[in-house]
Amino acid sequence: MVDKADQSGFFNQVYEVVKLIPYGRVTSYGAVAKYLGAAKSARIVGYAMNASHNLPDVPAHRVVNRNGLLTGKHHFPGSNLMQQLLENEGVKVVENQIQDFDKHFWDPAQEF
């Protein structure tokens, strides 16, 4: 029986950080990965998001690539759910790209 507080896994580390993303803010895979001490593991962060669908409090829609592009939008149900969620939080999104991404960008290390 694996405890959900098992921080031994890279995935769980990602979940912890993503869950801490404040309302109306977004971050990038590399930012989380780098915060975990694995800047080259950005892919794993994205893959963790894929598994995050099974979790209750993991706002994967607030995690985008370094360009502020909704690369993972395609993995969400519907066609523009991710964009709708972001716009619902006050984040302007045009053509799957976040406007003023640097203004909405939230760095985990910034809070810690």
Place this chain on the structure above:
DNA sequence: GCCCTGACTTCAG
């Protein structure tokens, strides 16, 4: 039990 792919990022030429 082995091989491959995947929501990215960074280094090197």
Place this chain on the structure above:
DNA sequence: ACTGAAGCCAGGG
């Protein structure tokens, strides 16, 4: 400045 290739962890076939 641009393009190409490598790296990372985990899950699925």
